[in-house]
Amino acid sequence: MLYPDTWYSRTLRDAQTRPALSGVDEADVIIVGGGFAGLTTALELTHAGKRVIVLEAERVGFGASGRNGGIVSAAFSGGDEAIRARVGPEAARALHRLSIEGVERLRATIRDLKIEDAVTGEGLLSLRRFDRADDLKRHAADFARDFGYEMTYLDRDALSKHLVSARYFHALNDPGSFHIHPLNTLRAIAAELERLGGRIFEASAATGHNLSGPVKRISTETGQAEAPAVVFATGGYTGPLAPKLKRAILPIATYLTMSEAAPDLLASAIRTRASMYDDRRAGDYYRLVEGGRRLLWGGRITTRAASPGGIVRQLRREMVGAFPQLEGLKIELAWSGLMGYARHLMPQVGQMAPGVWHITAFGGHGLNTTAIAGKVLAEAMLGESDRIRLFAPFGLDWAGGPLGLVAAQLTYWKLQAQDRWRER
Structure with a gap:
């Protein structure tokens, strides 16, 4: 099988395979990692x-890029307050402008490349599970004032036109967001890169390197690539080859399920083609696909592989808790993937050494962030802008190793408990 068994791989349009690197090959830039971050940088x-x-160890989009929630929205996982506290209000606003630009860049890429069936729906509802709305209204007003970005507050009556659920009290409707089939989108980007002369080698895991001289060398089992510059874009699958990067990444597993086809039953609960993300700090996200025929539901994180059956039961319990009318809905498929997280919960984009760059830690941010980060990194490498400096405060901080993973799991459980207490 080309990919892990997911709804995305089952609905794959392009099944092309690519050869492994063989012999010695030269370029201007070597990019290690064939996900959204690596291929966006390569295309720019x-x-x-x-x-x-x-160089891709498996297949283009094999990792989190090809099996994620597919949401494209203007946000960072780090949160507004934490970002402002770290960089100040002016830089925080500049970062948010980048995030908005990333949404439009990915939308433009899909439009310009005419990627069929890439966009599976428009809009994002950020859902509130307890009865407080002043901060939601303030957030919408701030974004309209600072960025000209319009979001609409929905009270419970207005929200009921979209979702038939007693769980949610308030929501923000973001019509500028959208959601996609990430694997088909990424493979179309890969095809465009090759059309323009870029070369992609699959089944070509980097096994060694020499990065000290003016010409950098990356070795695989069957070949060697040489170039003046190297970019590591390996995310949650970062290995020991780049120890400085590996020590700064927490590989976190997340989980998704796909329902059976049941359009009439689903229409009794969900009356929108927007995606949904609830306000829990350890929250769920979901959306209808195939024109409303199936429900994709994601959530939960673990720092080690968990029992798929146990996770499916947890996600199903959340689904039925929100929509009791879906009690009879069957789950046909479940999968997981590793996302890369930094301790500061922001992307890591920068230069590790002369000619050696990194672009990683996109867990929880949405696909717009890889789109703009790849653009900003390419600008820096080409000497076109210094926008990469906005990511400088979010460096390769040590993630804590095994203890960091333990701390991350404990923090997640703490957030779950805080969510439950807040909702009571």
């Missing part, structure tokens, strides 16, 4: 005339 550099080689 190729547009600028650079010769690019992408």
Whole structure:
């Protein structure tokens, strides 16, 4: 099988495989990692005339890029207050402008490349599970004032037109967000990169390197790539080859389920083609796909592989808790993937050494963040802008190793308890 068994791999349009690297090959830039971050950076550099080689250990989009929730929205996982506290209000606003730009860049890429069936729905409802709305209204007003970005507050009556559920009290409707089939989208980007002259080698895990001289060398089992610059874009699958990067990443597993086809039953609960994300700090996200025929439901994180059956039961319990009318809905498929998280919960984009760059830690941010981070990194490598400095305060902080994973799991459980207490 080309990919892990997911709804995305089952509905894959392009099943092309690519050869492994063989012998010695030269380029201007080597990119290690064939996910959204790596391929977006590669495409930007190729547009600028650079010769690019992408090395992917498995297949394009094999990791989290090809099996995530597919939400594209203007936000960072770090949260508004934490970002402002770290960088100040002016830089925080600049980062949010980047996030909004990332949404439009990915939308434009899908439009320009005419990627069929990439967009599966428009809009995002951020749902509130307890009765307080002043901060939601303030957030919408701030975004309208600072960025000209319009979101609409929905009270319970207005929300009932979208969702038939007693669980939610308030919501923000963000019509500028959308959701996609990430694997089909990414593979179309890969095809465009190759059309422009970029080269992608699959089944080509990086096994060694020499990064000290003016010419960097990355070795695989069957070949060697050489270039003046290297970009590591390995996310939650970062291995020991880049120890400075590995020590700064927490590989966190997240989980998704896909329902049977039941359009009439689903229409009794969900009357929108927007995606949903609840306000829990350890929250769930879900959306209808296939024109309303199936429900994709995601949530939960663990720092080690968990029993799929146990996770499915937990996610199903959340689904039925929100929509009791879906009690009879069957779950046909479940899967997981590793996302890369930093301790500061922000992307890590920068330069580790002369000619050696990194772009990683996109867990929880939405796919717009990889789109704009790849653009910003390419601008820095080409000397076109210094926008990459906005990510400088979010460096390669040590994630804590095994103890960091333990701390992350304990923090998640703490957030779950706080969510339950807040809702009571």
